[in-house]
Amino acid sequence: MGQHLRSLRRQRERGQRRVTVVTASSAAGATALAAAFGAVLAAGHTPPAAPTHAPAHASTETAAVRPVDSVADVTRSVTAHHTAAAVVPPAGPARTPAAAAVRVPAATPKSMTGPERLRAPEQAPRAVAPKETAQAPSGAS
Amino acid sequence: MNGALTLPGRFELTALGTSALLLVTQPRLLDRAAEVLRGELAEIDRVCSRFRPDSEITKLHRAAGRTVIVSPLLAEALDAALRAAAITGGLVDPTVGAAVRALGYDRDFAQVRAMESRRGAERGGVDGRGTGGSAPIEEPRPAPGWWRLHWDPAARELLLPRGVSLDLGATAKALAADRAARRAAEVTGCGVLVGLGGDLGMAGAPPEGGWRVAVADDHRDALDAPAQTISVASGGLATSSTVARAWRHGGRRRHHIVDPRTGDNPAPLWRTVSVAAGSCLDANIASTAAVVLGGVAPDWLASRGLPARLVTETGQVVHTAGWPMTEEGV
Numbered sequence: 001m002g003q004h005l006r007s008l009r010r011q012r013e014r015g016q017r018r019v020t021v022v023t024a025s026s027a028a029g030a031t032a033l034a035a036a037f038g039a040v041l042a043a044g045h046t047p048p049a050a051p052t053h054a055p056a057h058a059s060t061e062t063a064a065v066r067p068v069d070s071v072a073d074v075t076r077s078v079t080a081h082h083t084a085a086a087v088v089p090p091a092g093p094a095r096t097p098a099a100a101a102v103r104v105p106a107a108t109p110k111s112m113t114g115p116e117r118l119r120a121p122e123q124a125p126r127a128v129a130p131k132e133t134a135q136a137p138s139g140a141s
Numbered sequence: 142m143n144g145a146l147t148l149p150g151r152f153e154l155t156a157l158g159t160s161a162l163l164l165v166t167q168p169r170l171l172d173r174a175a176e177v178l179r180g181e182l183a184e185i186d187r188v189c190s191r192f193r194p195d196s197e198i199t200k201l202h203r204a205a206g207r208t209v210i211v212s213p214l215l216a217e218a219l220d221a222a223l224r225a226a227a228i229t230g231g232l233v234d235p236t237v238g239a240a241v242r243a244l245g246y247d248r249d250f251a252q253v254r255a256m257e258s259r260r261g262a263e264r265g266g267v268d269g270r271g272t273g274g275s276a277p278i279e280e281p282r283p284a285p286g287w288w289r290l291h292w293d294p295a296a297r298e299l300l301l302p303r304g305v306s307l308d309l310g311a312t313a314k315a316l317a318a319d320r321a322a323r324r325a326a327e328v329t330g331c332g333v334l335v336g337l338g339g340d341l342g343m344a345g346a347p348p349e350g351g352w353r354v355a356v357a358d359d360h361r362d363a364l365d366a367p368a369q370t371i372s373v374a375s376g377g378l379a380t381s382s383t384v385a386r387a388w389r390h391g392g393r394r395r396h397h398i399v400d401p402r403t404g405d406n407p408a409p410l411w412r413t414v415s416v417a418a419g420s421c422l423d424a425n426i427a428s429t430a431a432v433v434l435g436g437v438a439p440d441w442l443a444s445r446g447l448p449a450r451l452v453t454e455t456g457q458v459v460h461t462a463g464w465p466m467t468e469e470g471v
Binding site for chain 2 (some may be wrong): 125129
């Protein structure tokens with residue numbers, strides 16, 4: 001789990017860098033990028049590596065960092081998505097957004113039916129004289 | 142009491158890889174009850190047999206990874222198996238399919254024994270009692286865990302994750318005994334006992350004095366050489382044992398009871414555990430769990446009010462919760 005959180009944190013930092021780059025020219029562009037970034041994460045894909053250097057038109061205005069909050073929200077939703085995915089088989093196909101929308105039966109612990117305790121007999125067995133002929137055998141098969 | 146006793150109607154057949162017994166308190170109704178029993182056994186085999194390529198559970202395994210709607214009977218069997226897992230904390234877990242196969246129980250038990258005998262002959266005439274068995278040794282496979290199944294009992298929808306293999310054997314057999322006894326009692330209106338490989342389900346009014354049952358390690362020996370004879374009025378009685386359904390695999394003696402936590406046979410302590418409960422299913426769950434539990438099993442059973450008779454590998458007998466203390470030949 002710790003490794004998973006560190007990975008998410010790294011992804012968020014990459015997102016922050018990309019948001020900074022884009023919002024230098026357009027705040028609307030930053031919002032679009034954040035949404036696209038969230039969609040990529042929800043699809044379970046690793047986002048492409050952040051550029052190692054800023055393009056020539058990049059700005060360092062701190063006001064442009066504001067859309068990062070929306071990235072943080074995306075991170076929380078991604079965490080929830082991965083928690084839910086933990087109960088599906090790892091051997092199964094990669095979960096795409098479309099696959100995630102497929103209705104899956106509730107987890108078994110919530111849907112167990114029947115008495116929650118083993119039922120004791122109404123009467124304990126009684127000993128019978130050995131000379132009486134038994135009617136049924138009980139033993140392993 | 143002996144003078145008033147009348148022998149019940151009796152019918153036997155082979156089914157589910159073992160012997161089936163039907164007793165009814167009114168012999169004239171035996172045929173009708175037998176018809177019910179045959180039908181129930183055929184249905185449970187068609188649905189739950191992991192050895193039949195056309196069974197519903199085999200098809201379910203082929204559909205792993207997808208949500209499927211199962212038949213009402215498989216839904217009941219799944220409910221029973223998952224309830225067993227839940228109330229035993231996973232000691233009796235239906236996801237042991239791969240573990241049981243890894244131990245060599247990968248086909249009908251008669252075929253397992255036949256193959257063992259052939260191997261023994263090839264290696265110098267030893268069979269299951271000797272050192273025969275040249276099958277490659279597989280590492281034990283712990284059960285993936287019953288909680289991995291996504292099961293919606295209301296919609297009868299199941300998603301069996303890929304790589305998870307089910308074995309409903311024990312609980313399905315006990316469920317079949319309960320179902321057949323209950324249904325036959327409803328149809329005939331008389332008292333019915335159904336025994337499947339020594340697991341007994343009872344329904345309707347019992348004979349005077351209750352159903353008399355001979356208890357032994359192996360149900361095939363019970364009538365001739367019972368360790369104890371008891372009477373039971375209702376509910377169910379089941380015996381789990383490490384001695385009857387046993388074979389050699391990879392040079393080691395194996396049996397059909399698996400500890401889901403390790404995928405291996407439990408550490409040897411109890412060779413036979415018989416339990417009386419409110420149903421054959423509950424008795425079977427408890428007797429299987431007791432073998433897996435080992436040393437704490439008597440306390441576990443007693444705290445649940447379940448009368449039981451436990452026999453150690455060396456033949457020492459322990460009783461719990463009102464199981465009669467008398468032992469024949471003691």
